[in-house]
Amino acid sequence: MEYKDTLLMPKTEFPMRGNLPKREPEQQKNWESQDIYKMVQDRTKDRPLFVLHDGPPYANGDLHMGHALNKVLKDFIVRYKSMSGYCAPYVPGWDTHGLPIETALTKNKKVNRKEMSVAEFRKLCEEYAWTQIENQRSQFKSLGVRGDWENPYVTLKPEYEAQQIKVFGEMAKKGYIYKGKKPVYWSPSSESALAEAEIEYQDKRSPSIYVAFKVTDGKGVLNEGDQIIIWTTTPWTIPANLGISVHPALNYSVAEVDGVRYVVAEDLLASVAKELEWENAETVAIVKGESMDRMIAKHPLYDRESLVMLGEHVTTDAGTGAVHTAPGHGEDDFIVGQAYGLDVLCPVDEKGVMTSEAPGFEGIFYDEANKPITEALQEKGALLKLSFITHSYPHDWRTKKPTIFRATAQWFASIKDFRSELLEAVKETKWVPAWGETRLYNMVRDRGDWCISRQRAWGVPIPVFYAENGEPIITDETIQHVSDLFREHGSNIWFEKTANELLPEGFKHEGSPNGQFTKENDIMDVWFDSGSSHQAVLAEREDLVRPADLYLEGSDQYRGWFNSSLSTAVAVTGKAPYKGILSHGFALDGEGRKMSKSLGNVVLPSKVMNQLGADILRLWVASVDYQADVRVSDGILKQVAEVYRKIRNTFRFLLGNLADFNPETDAVQDSDLREVDRYMLVKLNTLIDKVKDAYENYEFAVIYHNVHNFCTIELSSFYLDFAKDVLYIEAKDQKDRRAIQTVLYETLLALVKLTAPILPHTADEVWGHIDWVKEESVQLVDMPESKNISDASALQEKWDRFMTLRDDVLKALEVARNEKVIGKSLTADIKLYPTNETKELLQSVKEDLKQLFIVSGFSIAGSYEEAPEGAQDFGQAKIVIEKADGETCDRCWIVTPEVGENKNHPTLCPRCASIVETYYA
Structure with missing residues (x-):
């Protein structure tokens, strides 16, 4: 007899090797054929709703690790909620308008916009957007993200655009929308205004100049000919100068140098003297800033006045304490200029080229104008110092090129009119991490009005008509009509029809006695698009509800989607569109550097999935402290893969040793379990409670570590280790063996459910090897409950x-x-x-x-x-x-002097000899 044939060794078809890159796509096809999303929703339809509203990624290009981090985190939460008493729909979305798609067509696809109408070009943009959506959708699905993929929300869909028009109309009705000429971030490279969220800061080398403005009317305080010194790093704005701002509470020194009297802030005199290499500056007078109000200086280049004004924005952090003021090129400049009734001079066109309003420099690109303007100042004797500095400067986040402040006629949302409501909504929101509240609160508190118009083709039109007298028309009737047109035809109809054709039939207005109308050609800021999703998705769809329970995005969205969504929702409904905000950091390489093609350190989700599998990538997401920036590299993923292997082997051991166990007939009652078995159930209870609590608090790394430790310490190093002697050696129905199997059965079910949100492919694979479960998928069951163990x-x-x-x-x-x-x-x-x-x-x-x-x-x-x-x-x-002492038993490997006592089985110990004779004779 071969004694090894009498051992009850593990039996399972669950493979040791995951081979995830091959098995996961098969699993995903199975989910699709089952329509697992619908099955989950049908099972949970009568439960309370939990809505995690998807912030829409931009439909352009393949997924990067930031996309994967974001979508997988969302999937953890949605899957857990659907297994813990909620109906948790997940509707993915896409942001589709804006410059990147225009650029992709004109530069990458070589589309010539000049050869087609705006409507024709927009149709090409839409077609391109749908190809990108399809590409990204397949990649998101390959991550194992469960959602309503066949019915996503897309910002270019007619029903979405129709609701966005209503948001605009409601804000206009409340007086929050206005058109005005004021400086905004302007991107010459994009030829469009930008929102703050579209700005990123990069280092830029700029000229640094000190310029003297001669006083022509000192109001009896300064002498004619005294020179007020300003400092600027934008010489190209000097032609737009209309004034000088000083702080009313500061003291200003009149310093005499070689017979010339210069005026600078007293606190900055020493630093200015050092910068200008003055060796004999003598303070001959001190004047208060407020006494300089409405003094007149002469523009250093042109025959016009520069008005001295009082401004609270002036500081002594740098410069001279006297600020060059060009109302057409700066927000503070504009505000103080408006207070003093100055014009809004902006001698730079949409391409960044100097216009005829900058005599002597017309036709020169603004950045290239710095040199000739500086030379002109030198010739006039107004330039006191030229040097160069490298400083942080705003850039267009799409084109990566510098922006400027430029005054143009734009449409704005007046944040100040409902700022207090916004701040109150921030306070009422639950924030994870907690510092998010302070961050958004300060942003809302300090932000100016929101420029919502863009001078592009690919976007949702601003639904404004103009009468013959130029009066803008925004009424309930026109807004409803345009919304209905967009819902039926899409927003392209705005560019296909004339204003008169777009207006309600028989529409009349006192400003158009001849019945002729024109329409606005600008489109809305893409942040207005995505920021309207609470109306266009949460309020539009029957399976969702507003406010959502949670918004979850990267930390850059405090100034982006979190902010724009808050602004439009509070403006329209008086409440935030979300009950809670959860933010995550950025994905960096293994050394903590930003990923870039030039560094060659980019880790692609597709490559990770092809090499290791989606569940390894998902397990990495669970392992990191995602609320800060996270690191990923081949080495880090290798460590995660090792943890996965241990978890998978634990599942395999449990399945293998339950091959002859039927829970309905073989399970041992709790009261009949040994203490060590009950102890393991207590440990299992602890794991269940810790993991569920961690899911509730979005602490996925806690789950990762606790599951790993339970598999390696409580199970592998202890319970499963000594259990082998019972499971393999004892008779099939021996009580201690069935007791251990009872514990293993409880453990298997609990573990597969607890890990299902994080490792859905593996969990469903395990589930398919459990003979006694009735549900088709582990996704169709609830989280395990901890059991009541007496004297636990x-x-x-x-x-x-x-x-x-x-x-x-x-x-x-x-x-x-x-x-x-x-x-x-x-x-x-x-x-x-x-x-x-x-x-x-x-x-x-x-x-x-x-x-x-x-x-x-x-x-x-x-x-x-x-x-x-x-x-x-x-x-x-x-x-x-x-x-x-003794001999080794050939069957159980115990060393005992009793080996050989049974003459029929001389190489076995008494226990093994008895089992063999009883069951295998």
């Missing part, structure tokens, strides 16, 4: 103490193994000399201690004080490890 706390206290002792025993065995006293632990005989407290603990343990320590011999050989010299001392016991 006392049981845990006792067995935690035992586990500490067991750790000491294992250390002693390791020392003995290194000293060649023993080989494997089953060749060892332990002689223990415990303290009285430890002896009482051991006497209370009813289980086989040899089995628990995985040795062939164990005895309490005496008291702690009686231990022989050389015994290993662990404080609670002294331990002597000896080689066990």
Whole structure:
């Protein structure tokens, strides 16, 4: 007889190797054929709603690790909520308008816009957007992200645009929308205005100049000919100068240098003197800033006045304390200029080229105008110093080129009119991390009015008509009509029809006596598009609700989507569109650097999935502290893959050792379980509670570490290790064996459910190998509940103490193994000399201690004080490890003198001989 054939070894078709890149696409096809999203929604339809509203990624290009991080985090939450008492729909979305698609067509696809109408070009943009959506959708699905992929929301869909028009109309109705000429971020490279969210800061080398303005009317305080010094890093704005701002509360020094009197802030005199290399500056007078109000200076280049004004924005952080003021090129400049009734001069066109309003520099690109303007100042004797500095400067986040402040006629949303409501809504929102509240609160508190118009073709038109007298027309009637037209035809109709054709039939207006109308050609800021999703998606769809429970995006969206959504929602409804905000950091390389093609450090989700599998990528997301910036590299992913392997092998062991177990007939009642089995259920309860609590608090790294530790420490290093002696060796229906299997069954079900939101492919693969479950997928069940274990706390206290002792025993065995006293632990005989407290603990343990320590011999050989010299001392016991006497059993590998007592099976121990004779004779 082959004794190995009498062992009850694990049996399962669940493979050891995941081979995820091959199996996951098959699993995804299965989900698609099942329509698993609909099955989950049908199962949970009568439950309370939990809505995580998807912030729309831009439909252009392949996914990067930031996309993967974001979508997988969302998927964790949605999957968990649907398994914990909620109906959790997930409607993915896409942002589709804006410059990147225009650029992709004109530059990459070589489309010539001049050869077609705006409507024709927009149709090409739409077609391109849909190809990008399809590409990204397949990549998101390959990540295992579950959602309503066949019915996403898309900002170019007619029903979305129709609702966006209503948001605009409601804001206009409340007086929050106006048209005005004021400086905005302007991108010459895009030929369009930009929002703050479209600005990023990069280093730029700029000229730094000190310029003198001669006083022509000092109001009896300064002398004619005194020179007020300004400092600027934008010489190209000097032709637009209309004034000089000083702070009313500052003292200004009149410093005489070589017979010339210069005026600078008293606090900055020393630094200016050093910069201008003055060696003999003498302060001859001190004047208060407020006394300089409405003094007149002469423009250094042109025959016109520069008005001295009082401005609270002036500081002594740098410069001279007297600020060059060009109302057409700066927000503070504009505000103070408006207060003093100055014009808004802007001698730069949409391409960044100087116009005829800058005599002498017409036709020169603004940045290239710095040099001739500086030379002209030199010739006029007004330039005191030229140097160069490198400083942080605003750039267009799409083209990566510098922006300027430029005054143009734009449409604005007046934030100041409902700022207090916005700030209150921020306070009422739940923030994770908590600092998010302060960040958005400060942004809302400090932000100016929102420029919502763009001079582009690809976007949602601003639904404004103009009468013959130029009066803008925004009424309930026109807004509703345009919204209905867009819902039926899409917004392209705006560019296909004339204004009169777009207006309601028979529309009349007193400003158009001849019945003729024109229409606005600008489109809306894309942040207005996505910021309207609370209306166009949450309020539009029957399966969702406003406000959403959660918005989850990267930390850059505090100035982006979180902000624009808040502005439009509070303006329209008086409330935030979300109950909670959760933000994450950026994905960096293994050294903490930003990923870039030039550095060659880009980690692509597609490559990770092709090499390792989506579940490895998802497990990486669970492993990181995502609220800060996160690192990813081949080395980091390799470590995560090792953790996955341990979790997978745990599932395989559990499945293999339950092959002959039927929970309906073979399960052991809790009251009949041994203490060690009940202890494992207490440990399982702890895991269940910790993991569910971590899901509730979005602490996925806690789940990652607790599941990993449970698999490697509680199970692999302890329970499963000693259980093999029972599971493989004992008779099939032996009580201790069935008790262990009962625990393994509970553990398997709990583990597969707990990990399902993070490892959906693997969890469903495991689920498919569990014979006794009825549901088609683990996605169609709820999270496990911790069971009531009698005397759980006392049981845990006792067995935690035992586990500490067991750790000491294992250390002693390791020392003995290194000293060649023993080989494997089953060749060892332990002689223990415990303290009285430890002896009482051991006497209370009813289980086989040899089995628990995985040795062939164990005895309490005496008291702690009686231990022989050389015994290993662990404080609670002294331990002597000896080689066990006897022969090794051919079946269970126990070493015992009893091997050979059974003449029919001379190489077996009595236990194995009895099992073989009873069940395998």
